[in-house]
Amino acid sequence: MMKDFIDFGSQRIDYTIRFSNRKTLGITVNPEMEVVINSPENTTNEVIKKKVKKKAPWILKQQSYFLSFHPRTTKRKYVSGETHLYLGRQYRLKLTPSDKNEVKYKGRFIEVYTSSKEKAETLVLEWYRLRAKSNLTFETLDKISDALGVVISNPSINGKPTVKSKTVGRDMQIVYKCQQKVIESDLNSASVTKKNAFLATTIESMNAYQYTAGQI
Structure with a gap:
């Protein structure tokens, strides 16, 4: 390199x-x-x-x-009142003392219930991963692969993609309208044929937001 x-x-x-x-x-x-x-x-x-x-x-x-997608804010502190993006919208973080450790979004708030403020970042990032999993489905992959004229053999969805594992990565704070562009780019980055293709990706790790580029 x-x-x-x-x-x-x-x-x-x-x-x-x-x-x-x-x-x-x-x-x-x-x-x-x-x-x-x-x-x-x-x-x-x-x-x-x-x-x-x-x-x-x-x-x-x-x-x-x-x-245009890069945040104009400083490093995240994961405290009450801080704004975070979810599906292209701004939400305010609201920390509530609780014996439970969970995250919910309600109205214009992402509510974090935790017994320790130090756990807020971990809880929020895990919540993003779970939400991304529910939004990115194999049905979406099928539609895009059909449009590109390729066949995906044994696809899998993983949070940390590598070319070797033939997986497509989920982005933790991805804006929903960009998901299709992400997957199309991943497919284009792989060495694919119309009859037999595996899914590969070269998405780079980012802090807590990612969008992938097109490839030529």
Whole structure:
């Protein structure tokens, strides 16, 4: 793995190159607006730079797209009154002392019932994972795979995806309308055929919010 950059007009595009046993060169813009070049082994730096320059307008467009989703807030403290996104809407956190450890959302509040304030972050993140699981179903995968003309063999849903495990990742605080884009990108990132395809992904880990990039 190595890093490089190009200048495109007044913009500088930094990127990371990952070499692997693949036949084509692909470009990914991840949710942190980082550019990743997935390249066949022994590809020259000149060829890679040429490809990046050719796709520079697309790269900048993707970075601008993901920038619009980045929170304008400081690091989360998980205290009462703090705002959090859920399905594209803002909710206020409300901590209530309780012997139970659970999270519910009611009206414009995400209510956290806990015996210890220190547990609030863990409880909220776990709640996001469970809600994501209920929103992302195999029915959704079927619809998107049909639209893309691929067959998914033995798909699975996992919270921490890797290419080796052939899984599609759930994003913890994903805006619902972006889920289809996430899965389409995951499918496009895999080496798939219309007759026999496995699901793969290269989504990068993020703090508590993620959106995945398109791939070319």
